[in-house]
Amino acid sequence: MIRLGVVGATGAVGKELFDILEKRDFPIGELRLFGSPRSLGKKLTLRGKTESVRILEPGCFDGLDLIFFDASDAISKEWVKPALESGAIIIDNSAVYRLDPAVPLVVPEVNLQAMKDSLKKGNRLFAGPNCTTVPLAVVIDTLRQVAPVSRVIVSTYQSVSGAGTEAVAELRAQSVDILSGKPAQPKALAHPIAFNLIPQIGGFLEDGSTSEELKVRDETRKILDLPNLPVTCTAVRVPTVKGHGESVLIEFSEAFDLEKMKAALRSRTGITVLDDPKNRVYPMNETYGVSPALTVSGMDDVAVGRVRRDTSSDRGLQLWIVSDNLRKGAALNAIQMAEGILPELLARHSS
Numbered sequence: 001m002i003r004l005g006v007v008g009a010t011g012a013v014g015k016e017l018f019d020i021l022e023k024r025d026f027p028i029g030e031l032r033l034f035g036s037p038r039s040l041g042k043k044l045t046l047r048g049k050t051e052s053v054r055i056l057e058p059g060c061f062d063g064l065d066l067i068f069f070d071a072s073d074a075i076s077k078e079w080v081k082p083a084l085e086s087g088a089i090i091i092d093n094s095a096v097y098r099l100d101p102a103v104p105l106v107v108p109e110v111n112l113q114a115m116k117d118s119l120k121k122g123n124r125l126f127a128g129p130n131c132t133t134v135p136l137a138v139v140i141d142t143l144r145q146v147a148p149v150s151r152v153i154v155s156t157y158q159s160v161s162g163a164g165t166e167a168v169a170e171l172r173a174q175s176v177d178i179l180s181g182k183p184a185q186p187k188a189l190a191h192p193i194a195f196n197l198i199p200q201i202g203g204f205l206e207d208g209s210t211s212e213e214l215k216v217r218d219e220t221r222k223i224l225d226l227p228n229l230p231v232t233c234t235a236v237r238v239p240t241v242k243g244h245g246e247s248v249l250i251e252f253s254e255a256f257d258l259e260k261m262k263a264a265l266r267s268r269t270g271i272t273v274l275d276d277p278k279n280r281v282y283p284m285n286e287t288y289g290v291s292p293a294l295t296v297s298g299m300d301d302v303a304v305g306r307v308r309r310d311t312s313s314d315r316g317l318q319l320w321i322v323s324d325n326l327r328k329g330a331a332l333n334a335i336q337m338a339e340g341i342l343p344e345l346l347a348r349h350s351s
């Protein structure tokens with residue numbers, strides 16, 4: 001049984017992690033939960049066992065086998081090192097170590113082997129990618145089995161839960177305020193998000209890109225081990241709660257058979273194809289019980305639809321991706337990373 005620590009257990013990703021672990025056969029012995037001082041003593045229940053949330057303090061990780069970091073960049077910067085010194089294996093969902101050459105950035109369907117090889121060499125720190133990068137990497141990795149990819153152009157439609165619990169509360173409160181004729185009050189996000197689109201996620205860089213857009217480029221390149229792949233992204237925050245949409249144009253270096261591309265997507269574990277446009281079948285974030293089969297919020301798989309040839313080039317393929325940012329984009333991906341090295345984790349525990 002694994003002695004597990006979760007830093008950020010009370011946050012948006014932390015809550016999803018609990019929901020997934022509840023239903024999954026991951027062997028947990030001791031469970032230690034960490035939050036901010038605001039959450040000290042708060043009780044959370046997993047598989048019928050209730051644990052109190054603790055705060056981070058020296059020695060708090062002693063004796064743990066595995067620690068998920070799901071808090072923030074600032075917390076990972078300060079606490080990942082002491083966690084490593086405690087001897088545990090760390091799976092960090094912050095952006096701090098993702099591009100560190102010594103730290104594998106992992107989407108298990110694509111590059112679990114990099115994690116295993118690194119673990120064998122004695123490394124114990126592994127990073128989970130940005131929530132937009134994960135589904136994109138799974139899809140590109142699938143299609144590159146059919147033809148070599150030469151360029152990727154992405155526009156994202158990212159839900160407020162990608163910015164954490166506070167942003168979700170802000171969208172809900174603002175929606176009520178605006179419909180009641182009251183002024184919108186942005187706090188977690190830079191501008192009002194209710195009934196609006198914000199073409200900025202992260203800070204702006206010299207070249208006019210945002211940090212989020214460069215994460216999509218740089219992380220995709222690292223996961224796919226294609227360091228020079230041309231990738232360009234426009235990241236937009238949209239007033240949905242859960243699920244990130246991506247409009248993607250992928251160019252290939254040779255002509256391709258569209259049916260082979262569709263077949264590759266259909267046969268890939270971890271991808272659900274919802275693509276029957278004549279019957280209005282395509283993936284969507286949330287349909288409030290109206291079209292459950294098309295709803296991606298709460299789904300583990302990356303959903304893909306609107307797969308078609310680019311009308312401006314015979315080497316381009318266009319598609320629409322929706323993925324639950326809190327599940328495959330964060331918590332589920334981290335759990336799958338841990339499951340991928342489960343024999344090694346169990347062996348460490350018993351040694």
Ligand SMILES: NC(=O)c1ccc[n+]([C@@H]2O[C@H](COP(=O)([O-])OP(=O)(O)OC[C@H]3O[C@@H](n4cnc5c(N)ncnc54)[C@H](OP(=O)(O)O)[C@@H]3O)[C@@H](O)[C@H]2O)c1
Nearest residue numbers: 008010011012013035036039070071072094131162164165
């Ligand atoms: N949201 C996504 O879609 C997504 C996707 C991929 C990766 N990530 C990454 O996952 C991490 C968590 O994101 P989130 O969306 O879950 O954020 P969130 O909802 O804002 O949750 C933040 C968590 O960090 C905890 N925390 C804050 N200050 C702390 C402190 N001083 N000591 C210990 N814990 C502290 C919070 O505890 P309290 O509840 O006590 O404040 C809460 O549990 C971030 O690094 C984010 O970049 C998020």
